[in-house]
Amino acid sequence: MNETVQQLVPTAIALERQYVLQTYRRPDFVLVRGEGVRLFDETGRAYLDAVAGIAVNALGYGDPELVATLRVAAEGLIHVSNLYHTEPQARLAQALVECSFADRVFFCNSGTEAIEAALKFARKYARQHYGAHKTHFVAFTNSFHGRTMGALSTTATEKYRAPFEPLVPGVQFVPFNDLQAAEQVITDQVCAVLVEPIQGEGGIHLATMEFLQGLRTRCNEQGALLIFDEIQCGLGRTGTLWAHEPAGVTPDMMTLAKPLAGGLPTGAVLMTQAVADAMVPGDHGSTFAAGPLVCQVAQVVFRRVSQPEFLAEVRAKGEYLAARLDQCIRPHRLVRGVRGRGLMWGIECTVEATVVVNAAYRRDLLVCAAGTHVVRLLPPLIITRAEIDEMVDKLAATLDDVVQESAR
Numbered sequence: 001m002n003e004t005v006q007q008l009v010p011t012a013i014a015l016e017r018q019y020v021l022q023t024y025r026r027p028d029f030v031l032v033r034g035e036g037v038r039l040f041d042e043t044g045r046a047y048l049d050a051v052a053g054i055a056v057n058a059l060g061y062g063d064p065e066l067v068a069t070l071r072v073a074a075e076g077l078i079h080v081s082n083l084y085h086t087e088p089q090a091r092l093a094q095a096l097v098e099c100s101f102a103d104r105v106f107f108c109n110s111g112t113e114a115i116e117a118a119l120k121f122a123r124k125y126a127r128q129h130y131g132a133h134k135t136h137f138v139a140f141t142n143s144f145h146g147r148t149m150g151a152l153s154t155t156a157t158e159k160y161r162a163p164f165e166p167l168v169p170g171v172q173f174v175p176f177n178d179l180q181a182a183e184q185v186i187t188d189q190v191c192a193v194l195v196e197p198i199q200g201e202g203g204i205h206l207a208t209m210e211f212l213q214g215l216r217t218r219c220n221e222q223g224a225l226l227i228f229d230e231i232q233c234g235l236g237r238t239g240t241l242w243a244h245e246p247a248g249v250t251p252d253m254m255t256l257a258k259p260l261a262g263g264l265p266t267g268a269v270l271m272t273q274a275v276a277d278a279m280v281p282g283d284h285g286s287t288f289a290a291g292p293l294v295c296q297v298a299q300v301v302f303r304r305v306s307q308p309e310f311l312a313e314v315r316a317k318g319e320y321l322a323a324r325l326d327q328c329i330r331p332h333r334l335v336r337g338v339r340g341r342g343l344m345w346g347i348e349c350t351v352e353a354t355v356v357v358n359a360a361y362r363r364d365l366l367v368c369a370a371g372t373h374v375v376r377l378l379p380p381l382i383i384t385r386a387e388i389d390e391m392v393d394k395l396a397a398t399l400d401d402v403v404q405e406s407a408r
């Protein structure tokens with residue numbers, strides 16, 4: 001880099017390039033501030049955020065109740081460890097249980113940790129009930145469950161897996177939404193089946209109702225536990241509190257993370273009493289999980305996103321967005337398909353998604369990729385209809401820009 005160019009690179013970017021492990025390819029602006037659905041960079045430029053920290057910032061930026069809660073919580077206990085009782089954790093668990101199929105909650109700090117915990121719980125449950133042979137897992141094509149060894153073993157994408165093999169043995173992948181294929185591999189060897197009701201990273205693929213119902217039935221027949229990974233699609237993102245609700249079936253375990261604590265690292269596994277009964281003190285744990293500060297914030301997020309009026313608004317705005325996408329995006333020559341529900345959408349393109357993501361920056365729009373060719377929209381759930389219009393207009397203009405650029 002010559003000197004004049006170097007002077008133009010903001011300090012944060014220069015330092016990142018020199019000191020941070022390069023596992024992300026980031027655009028050349030530095031974010032400093034947020035407000036509602038908008039992020040601002042160092043130069044004051046505003047971006048309409050249709051990523052929301054990858055489905056984390058459900059309440060957007062600077063939510064007054066969330067900020068006030070954090071302020072007050074910061075004056076109290078931040079961390080004491082899980083060796084001791086604290087009230088916010090107990091209250092958060094109560095809220096999650098009362099609004100779900102579950103009887104108990106295990107807390108951790110991220111999505112991948114929630115998956116690791118669920119895999120361990122399934123192993124122990126199967127061992128206790130059926131013996132040591134029942135250790136296999138079934139997962140699906142285009143699945144994403146995380147980056148640590150166990151979660152990675154159930155993640156389908158070859159590019160994420162191959163450099164790190166050997167992974168946990170005994171995981172079989174089946175085509176997503178292919179119930180017959182799934183039924184064939186869900187044998188008495190299988191301790192758990194892991195599925196995202198709406199696949200996020202893999203490209204926004206919606207499980208059919210029959211698929212989720214069929215998995216439930218087959219798991220019951222074979223004594224396998226059914227795990228729904230709602231880390232991305234859960235907590236109101238699709239207009240119902242849980243993405244599996246429309247299917248009318250419930251899992252034995254459900255993993256949560258992304259939006260749960262408003263941007264503070266948190267994960268959770270919700271489970272039935274039968275699963276909980278397999279675990280005893282000492283079987284699993286976490287130093288940081290569910291500290292008082294994190295749980296006070298999570299209680300606020302959960303109370304807000306679980307309110308029926310809030311969910312009804314997400315559904316209505318989701319329908320509005322669907323109609324706008326149908327009108328302005330689906331007919332575009334670069335678009336192969338549009339899929340989604342609520343405020344979780346994927347636009348499958350004929351060009352690589354990163355091309356669109358990068359072009360969108362120039363239109364002051366933040367979108368992200370899901371798989372190689374899908375552009376993903378995950379705006380904060382507080383987005384207004386006017387902001388949805390703006391998001392769709394900016395995306396349409398971006399697609400036109402990409403066409404223009406490729407013609408040049």
Ligand SMILES: *Cc1c(COP(=O)(O)O)cnc(C)c1O
Binds near residue numbers: 110112145147201231
């Ligand atoms: C993001 C994600 C994970 C992993 O969560 P991390 O917090 O990044 O470890 C797992 N499953 C799904 C469906 C996700 O979207």
